[in-house]
Amino acid sequence: MTVSADPVAIARDLVRCPSVTPAEGGALALLEVVLKKAGFAVHRMTFHEPGTDDVENLYARIGTAAPNLVIAGHTDVVPPGDERAWKHPPFSGEVSGGELYGRGAVDMKGGIACAVAAVLDHLGQRGGKPKGSISFLITGDEEGIAVNGTPKLLSWAAEHGEKFDHCVLAEPSNQDELGDTIKIGRRGSLNGHLIVSGTQGHVAYPQRANNPIRGLVALVSALQAEPLDQGSTQFAPSHLEFTSVDVGNKTVNLIPGEARARFNIRFNDNHTLDSLKKLIEQRATKAAGGKINFAFQWEPSNAGVFVTKPGPFTDLVAAAVTEVTGRKPALSTTGGTSDARFITHHCPVVEFGLVGQTMHQVDERVPVADLKKLTEIYRKIIDRYFA
Numbered sequence: 001m002t003v004s005a006d007p008v009a010i011a012r013d014l015v016r017c018p019s020v021t022p023a024e025g026g027a028l029a030l031l032e033v034v035l036k037k038a039g040f041a042v043h044r045m046t047f048h049e050p051g052t053d054d055v056e057n058l059y060a061r062i063g064t065a066a067p068n069l070v071i072a073g074h075t076d077v078v079p080p081g082d083e084r085a086w087k088h089p090p091f092s093g094e095v096s097g098g099e100l101y102g103r104g105a106v107d108m109k110g111g112i113a114c115a116v117a118a119v120l121d122h123l124g125q126r127g128g129k130p131k132g133s134i135s136f137l138i139t140g141d142e143e144g145i146a147v148n149g150t151p152k153l154l155s156w157a158a159e160h161g162e163k164f165d166h167c168v169l170a171e172p173s174n175q176d177e178l179g180d181t182i183k184i185g186r187r188g189s190l191n192g193h194l195i196v197s198g199t200q201g202h203v204a205y206p207q208r209a210n211n212p213i214r215g216l217v218a219l220v221s222a223l224q225a226e227p228l229d230q231g232s233t234q235f236a237p238s239h240l241e242f243t244s245v246d247v248g249n250k251t252v253n254l255i256p257g258e259a260r261a262r263f264n265i266r267f268n269d270n271h272t273l274d275s276l277k278k279l280i281e282q283r284a285t286k287a288a289g290g291k292i293n294f295a296f297q298w299e300p301s302n303a304g305v306f307v308t309k310p311g312p313f314t315d316l317v318a319a320a321v322t323e324v325t326g327r328k329p330a331l332s333t334t335g336g337t338s339d340a341r342f343i344t345h346h347c348p349v350v351e352f353g354l355v356g357q358t359m360h361q362v363d364e365r366v367p368v369a370d371l372k373k374l375t376e377i378y379r380k381i382i383d384r385y386f387a
């Protein structure tokens, strides 16, 4: 078991834990040992929810004073798929050609390993004690449906009086090269169904029926006709995309009674979940002109939009990135959602980790050089934060 502050060894040991969601796979146990040895108070908790798998989580803290810098992440991984397709077995943690192979190498056991190594180095330089506090908030439920993970971990922390000042989420944030991107926000995501009702009838007697497909086509077209907004300082324009149109009519001479369409909206900080629903409903009402009988069904969403406004904290992280890589990172809000959307309600959060290129793929792998550089970056972030 790893006890050194070698990010490659820690990453390798973590990759060797087969922690496909919801399995813990030994990954949190490993972190517990390493962090306890460094003087952290480690809490392991299992969260439950009816109808879902129990999932293990971990919160560890060293120091009692403010500020409390939190490093967040997940040890669960997506399944490897066909293991025979891999150059090296997905849970072997093999290093070959200067790269560490394995499921989770990039997303995001590698990032966690670098953060742990950086913290251990920082503590080592300071006689084992931080100036304020350093915490790890690690879930085993990020890649799954994420109900027994970060949201409950944050509630647990709040109930236990834990206060966070700033958070670095160690997700793979970079596009092509280490240092090109810091994520400072994420768009929100909302799923909806548009349902148009008509009157069923015989195709030969259309005057006795009301075909809902006509109304659906008109509304689908109207909702795509106008942009939702023009974007904002930190975000690209919001986007609505239809993902399915369903009538399910198997009969050739029948006008159906109902037609449905499904869509997803990725939205920016011009909207909230509620204001966006209102906007869509208003536009549909206008397009329908009282002639189409329609309704919306909205799927529950916990994916609101958030942004950590550029300022001293993002400057500090960006400066550390530039110092190590020579690159000036873009402050980006692109991509899917992440657990940062939950953390943002507790403290400012930025995401910075490895390069995302091979995540969720066969032969997921990370250059050993990147693990070393990311450790250095985290080390500089921590040093500057407590300076």
Ligand SMILES: [Zn+2]
Pocket: 074, 107, 108, 142, 171, 172
């Ligand atoms: Zn991830």
